[in-house]
Amino acid sequence: MTYWIAADWGTTTLRITRMDGTRALETRESDQGMNTLTREQFEPALLAMAGDWIDGPTQVIACGMVGARQGWAEAAYRSLPCTPLDSGLTKVTTQDARLDVSIVPGVRQLKPHPDVMRGEETQIAGILAKLPEFEGVACLPGTHTKWAHLSAGEIVSFRTVMTGELFATLTGQTVLRHSLSGDGWDEDAFLAAVSDALSRPETLIAKMFELRAADLLHGQDAAIGRGILSGLLIGAELAATKPWWMGRDIVITGSDKTTRAYAAALTSQGLNPKILPARDMTLAGLTAAKGT
Amino acid sequence: MTYWIAADWGTTTLRITRMDGTRALETRESDQGMNTLTREQFEPALLAMAGDWIDGPTQVIACGMVGARQGWAEAAYRSLPCTPLDSGLTKVTTQDARLDVSIVPGVRQLKPHPDVMRGEETQIAGILAKLPEFEGVACLPGTHTKWAHLSAGEIVSFRTVMTGELFATLTGQTVLRHSLSGDGWDEDAFLAAVSDALSRPETLIAKMFELRAADLLHGQDAAIGRGILSGLLIGAELAATKPWWMGRDIVITGSDKTTRAYAAALTSQGLNPKILPARDMTLAGLTAAKGT
Known part of the structure; x- marks a missing residue:
């Protein structure tokens, strides 16, 4: 068969x-x-x-x-x-x-912090099937983005950041929903916010309400607000995961839109991430799993 | 009449x-x-x-x-x-x-960042009715916490941080709800997380998913998880608002439970906040408004 x-x-x-x-x-x-x-x-x-x-x-x-x-x-x-x-x-x-x-x-990690993944290990198997010699970091953006350090064919450590869920929840369930509706997206606002959050990550939590106030006081466009919020969150994520990606080779494996955002953010920091499509990596991983 | x-x-x-x-x-x-x-x-x-x-x-x-x-x-x-x-x-x-x-x-603020308040200006009027000579910072914790710099009877500047709404949304609407249910509260976990977030605010966004993983892998108690999340958020808020409170006199005006958390967090940083009950300040402020 x-x-x-x-x-x-x-x-x-x-x-x-x-x-x-x-x-x-x-x-x-x-x-x-x-x-x-x-x-x-x-x-x-x-x-x-x-x-x-x-x-x-x-x-x-x-x-x-x-x-x-x-x-x-x-x-x-x-x-x-x-x-x-x-x-x-x-x-x-x-x-x-x-x-x-x-x-x-x-896969679970007990140290240095507790963490779990289900599904991403299969995408990582797909990445290693395509790039058997890869040493570096796999970034798997999504609802719960994973950053996995890969070496000698093994997952050495990883970190989950719930950036996608935060963006969806903040734009859908909080007071910000009144100012960030639709699916518009401003790339310049995004990149400026990435840079802002990376250089001053401690201000993230205080910047959120500004998006509401800027709409109320200046009628700020929702596409700009969405770009800023996404940039603040991804910038904060990059600040938190710097020990993972700094100076390393990076592969990004996610859906088209999310992958483009992470690639733009990392490129703006002088990195040159390689992109592999998520669905292909899942199939390559499941194919590798079938052979085990 | x-x-x-x-x-x-x-x-x-x-x-x-x-x-x-x-x-x-x-x-x-x-x-x-x-x-x-x-x-x-x-x-x-x-x-x-x-x-x-x-x-x-x-x-x-x-x-x-x-x-x-x-x-x-x-x-x-x-x-x-x-x-x-x-x-x-x-x-x-x-x-x-x-x-x-x-x-x-x-009241609205156009610079240095856009911000708005409705209702808190009345509580601030109440604070100044009770303490006419007060110079310093009013912290009004709630769904959208306000930090207002008061001088010579005026609101000079303020900053809104949506900490209360973030806590409610994260514990009620995200994957964390499975691990942070109930209304338990661990004070030691809270204070440790405040300190952690204040010293490394850039890790906030990455620490959230740890609460889920710690439950899945170690069965971490929901009360500890809730204390940690609250501490991370309030600690991040204190890091973001340091220019407001550092070296200044502070009045906290909020509901009992929230006020206690902010007071504990600020006290752990060597501050000595004065507490005035929110409902009394609102009535004092409305009474002052009646006289205008």
């Missing part, structure tokens, strides 16, 4: 790809993420979406929050330092005998 | 007090804040709550978001520097001829 299914099963999204060996044939996506499903609902959700791809014994390799305690089956964290895929996969017991489902375990 | 009504009418709460001259007789509170009312609903809301206090011509002095553009009547901002109550009150036209309603205008 050369056909198999690669499943990127996160908190809010399920994305499955029909694979022929290392080649992606078709991808489907739904909002049946981990947080919408009880344990018994994972298998029906998968069958409902991939049913016509399954005409015999079918291997499924999944990564992400599907392996959390609240997921389909808990895939216990491995501890650092480790390669992104060592110690193998966690098998899932299924009702449908045609399914052969395995989940990639997440 | 010696009886009048003091109204503290904010975004989410309406609190009215029947006054006999400078003496408070009775206070009533409802959730009919500015953001639940259209312009036409303010007068009926007031009459429904205070009806039995109104047996003839009755003066009502109100402060807070009731004077915003979306409020009962817009009370245009005054610009700094100004005394908290100069330039008088904004009269409101009412249907009920017995009512004589006035709103205290808010």
Whole structure:
């Protein structure tokens, strides 16, 4: 059997790809993420979406929050330092005998600070499959951005910064929502705020309300406000993660828009990040996991 | 007529007090804040709550978001520097001829950064009514904490930090809600985090996700997590507002619990803040406004 299914099963999204060996044939996506499903609902959700791809014994390799305690089956964290895929996969017991489902375990860090990842280890495996000799830092921007120090094929340490969730929450749930609506984006305001936050990161928390006041007093455009807030948050993130990226080679792996913002911010600091698309890295990682 | 009504009418709460001259007789509170009312609903809301206090011509002095553009009547901002109550009150036209309603205008700052307040200027008037010679900084903690530099009876400059809203949003709307539920509070964790954030404010944004990871990996108690998050935010706020409070006399005027947290944080930095209760300062400020 050369056909198999690669499943990127996160908190809010399920994305499955029909694979022929290392080649992606078709991808489907739904909002049946981990947080919408009880344990018994994972298998029906998968069958409902991939049913016509399954005409015999079918291997499924999944990564992400599907392996959390609240997921389909808990895939216990491995501890650092480790390669992104060592110690193998966690098998899932299924009702449908045609399914052969395995989940990639997440990774945990106990020191110097507690941290966890689920799904990003698979993207890192994809990065190392594409760039086997890579030494440096992988930046995986998203809801919870990960900065992972990679050396000799291993994840040495990492740091999670919830920048994406902060931006979404501040623009959607706080008083700033009145002044930062829409999806406009001002690049100059963004880069100026990155620089501002990097040089004076201690002012971040005080700068937020300025966005509301600048709208009330000067009618500041929402696109400028959104650029400033994003720049302040990413600039503060770069200030906090300086020990990770300073003087190192950097790969960024994320969605198009977010990746562009991080790349622009890092480039403005004199760095030259390499960009690898997130979905390709996930598939490359799941392909590598299938071979383990 | 010696009886009048003091109204503290904010975004989410309406609190009215029947006054006999400078003496408070009775206070009533409802959730009919500015953001639940259209312009036409303010007068009926007031009459429904205070009806039995109104047996003839009755003066009502109100402060807070009731004077915003979306409020009962817009009370245009005054610009700094100004005394908290100069330039008088904004009269409101009412249907009920017995009512004589006035709103205290808010204050705006154009430089060095844009900022606005509505309601806090009345508390500051109350502080200056109690301590006419006060020179220093008023810290008014709350959803949007204000730091106001007071000199010669005037507000010279101020800074709003949305610390209270950040804490509520992070503990209620983000992934941290799974690890920071309840209303527990660990004072030691709080003070350690204040110190941590003050000495390394650039790490704030990266420390947030640690609270989730520490729960997942070590089962960290929610009360400790809440103490740490509050300490990180207030510590970051103190780092950002250092030019305001450093080496100055400080008055804190807020609710009991929040005031205690700020007082503990400032005391841990060798300061000796004076505490004045928020509701008393609001009434003292509205009483001063009545006399203008």
